[in-house]
Amino acid sequence: MLHPLSSTLMSDSNDPAATAAGLVRLLTVQPEAGADLFTGPRKPGGVGRVFGGQIVAQALAAAQATVAADRPVHSLHAYFLRPGSEDADTRYTVMRDLDGGNFANRRVVASQGDAPIFTMTASFHRRSEAGEGLALQHGLPMPSVPSPDDLPSEADLLTIYADRLSEQRRALLSRPRAIEMRPAEPLNWLRETPAEPVAHTWLRCVAPMPDDPALHRAVIAYVSDMTLLGTSLLPHGISGKAGSAQVASLDHVLWFHADARADQWLLYACDSPWAGNMRGFSRGRIFTQDGRLVAETAQEGLVRRRA
Numbered sequence: 001m002l003h004p005l006s007s008t009l010m011s012d013s014n015d016p017a018a019t020a021a022g023l024v025r026l027l028t029v030q031p032e033a034g035a036d037l038f039t040g041p042r043k044p045g046g047v048g049r050v051f052g053g054q055i056v057a058q059a060l061a062a063a064q065a066t067v068a069a070d071r072p073v074h075s076l077h078a079y080f081l082r083p084g085s086e087d088a089d090t091r092y093t094v095m096r097d098l099d100g101g102n103f104a105n106r107r108v109v110a111s112q113g114d115a116p117i118f119t120m121t122a123s124f125h126r127r128s129e130a131g132e133g134l135a136l137q138h139g140l141p142m143p144s145v146p147s148p149d150d151l152p153s154e155a156d157l158l159t160i161y162a163d164r165l166s167e168q169r170r171a172l173l174s175r176p177r178a179i180e181m182r183p184a185e186p187l188n189w190l191r192e193t194p195a196e197p198v199a200h201t202w203l204r205c206v207a208p209m210p211d212d213p214a215l216h217r218a219v220i221a222y223v224s225d226m227t228l229l230g231t232s233l234l235p236h237g238i239s240g241k242a243g244s245a246q247v248a249s250l251d252h253v254l255w256f257h258a259d260a261r262a263d264q265w266l267l268y269a270c271d272s273p274w275a276g277n278m279r280g281f282s283r284g285r286i287f288t289q290d291g292r293l294v295a296e297t298a299q300e301g302l303v304r305r306r307a
Contacts, residue, residue: 050084053225232280
């Protein structure tokens with residue numbers, strides 16, 4: 001998995017709207033001739049490995065294209081089989097396992113060349129107001145953290161900590177990115193010393209996006225792979241960004257509880273209850289700025305010190 005900071009580079013333009021439009025293009029899969037086959041574009045100028053969130057989001061976009069709009073996705077379960085290359089487009093094959101009265105299920109295999117690199121199963125649920133009176137509803141409250149307006153931007157952090165960052169990371173953080181991130185624990189952003197395995201980060205697209213709920217779900221899937229696995233490194237004072245750790249996603253689970261806009265602030269609250277045997281496990285909850293719990297995640301990944 002490519003580090004999420006570099007994954008958000010969508011344009012060399014300093015125009016946020018152009019950068020956001022680049023993300024929309026990246027997550028728009030193109031149908032091929034044949035049944036339920038799609039091609040996901042590569043990131044312009046990308047090198048190395050594909051960011052895992054890009055594959056999750058494109059696979060979801062392909063699955064959503066085969067399901068009626070009144071059945072939004074409510075969960076997806078995925079495995080990363082092989083590293084994907086930024087030098088190649090990704091082909092998505094969708095299998096329609098179920099089209100029931102209220103639920104639909106899709107399997108997706110992502111391939112580059114002849115090799116599958118990723119598999120996903122997604123479930124979709126028809127929305128109905130008929131049974132609202134019978135539905136049970138509750139949601140955990142949002143953690144108490146500073147609002148994004150009271151936190152430094154990454155540009156601010158770049159200025160504050162410039163002398164503590166490598167030249168490579170300074171250059172990376174100086175480039176336009178489609179996703180704005182504001183960590184509630186700025187010192188964890190450096191990952192220089194051991195810390196509690198908990199991280200809270202405000203995220204949003206840098207410019208307004210089209211009013212397409214399926215697109216916003218795909219973008220939420222994209223950002224759900226950011227900051228999550230890195231939480232398991234916090235107690236050890238090491239960082240994949242600094243090259244002191246090897247980090248790669250093995251699987252990814254995402255539950256959608258309610259709709260949310262990816263171009264408005266979302267709080268991603270992550271924790272890591274366990275790491276061992278060269279694997280780390282992390283969980284995440286995504287809240288809107290007004291405190292609604294709209295999605296949850298879980299992920300296990302390869303995490304180990306570099307020799």
